[in-house]
Amino acid sequence: MNSAALIIAEVVPLVTPETTFDVPANVVFAVQAVVMIFAALRVVTTKNVVHAALWLVVVLGGVGLNYILLQAEFVAVTQFLVYLGAVIVLFLFGVMLTRAPLGVSDDLDNNQKKIGIGVGVALLAVLSYALIESFGRSELTFAAYEGVAGPNTNGRTQAVSDAIFGQYLIPFEMLSLLLLAALIGAIVLARRD
Amino acid sequence: MLLNQFLLLSAILFTIGVYGVIVRKNGVLVLMSIELVLNAVNINLIVFSTYWGVAGQVFALFTIAIAAAEVGVGLAIVLLIYRNLRSADIDELDEMKG
Numbered sequence: 001m002n003s004a005a006l007i008i009a010e011v012v013p014l015v016t017p018e019t020t021f022d023v024p025a026n027v028v029f030a031v032q033a034v035v036m037i038f039a040a041l042r043v044v045t046t047k048n049v050v051h052a053a054l055w056l057v058v059v060l061g062g063v064g065l066n067y068i069l070l071q072a073e074f075v076a077v078t079q080f081l082v083y084l085g086a087v088i089v090l091f092l093f094g095v096m097l098t099r100a101p102l103g104v105s106d107d108l109d110n111n112q113k114k115i116g117i118g119v120g121v122a123l124l125a126v127l128s129y130a131l132i133e134s135f136g137r138s139e140l141t142f143a144a145y146e147g148v149a150g151p152n153t154n155g156r157t158q159a160v161s162d163a164i165f166g167q168y169l170i171p172f173e174m175l176s177l178l179l180l181a182a183l184i185g186a187i188v189l190a191r192r193d
Numbered sequence: 194m195l196l197n198q199f200l201l202l203s204a205i206l207f208t209i210g211v212y213g214v215i216v217r218k219n220g221v222l223v224l225m226s227i228e229l230v231l232n233a234v235n236i237n238l239i240v241f242s243t244y245w246g247v248a249g250q251v252f253a254l255f256t257i258a259i260a261a262a263e264v265g266v267g268l269a270i271v272l273l274i275y276r277n278l279r280s281a282d283i284d285e286l287d288e289m290k291g
Contacts, residue, residue: 033202037206072242090265112216131204160254162247182266
């Protein structure tokens, strides 16, 4: 992909002449960011296992909304189908099969809360310093595909499928092998002999 | 929209996920925290796909598939732990402690 290399060379300085600041998208982003962070905090702090799974639905749905804001519609739909459809159901099955305490339980956390908060704050500080230092106030341009800036240039499903079945065909086939291995592995592990 | 608003959101989600992995005792809840971390990474991939082309979206799709496989195998392991110990608390797996 020579054009991709050219685009990288053009885009790396991350300077954009025109602003892509649009108010509705930013309002949606702000609302769902607050909701997502609250829900994620509830996932790791709630004392009810089933509630944790249900708060996880909110977080995963918010992530899908982020993909739509970033014009990656195909990935967004996949996120909704796979995560909200399959993974949450798997989690609820896991809760049921391990006889996790339904209802409020005080026995879900260990005594490493201080270490956890320390690691979390340090990690967040380092990450946000690095991000703000390196990307500053650079704007999203959506200019990657064909080098054209503007709406509807990021999420073209045609381009995504071209990439999957062209350039990334071998990783894709490896992925199907991995899924087969995971299927067999899960059955072998969980089977009662 | 700024690039950093998405990146900072994903950094916060990643941090919360790491906190959950450290603090939670129940195996299913640890797996949920790992899902938070994987989703934070996926947001990063999609954000950078707006700069570097569709490769980011392709890898996000790969991550989603691998995360689904990981949850399947992980829940099977948690189920096995439950069957052997009669509890899903992974803190009780301390047989390798000296």
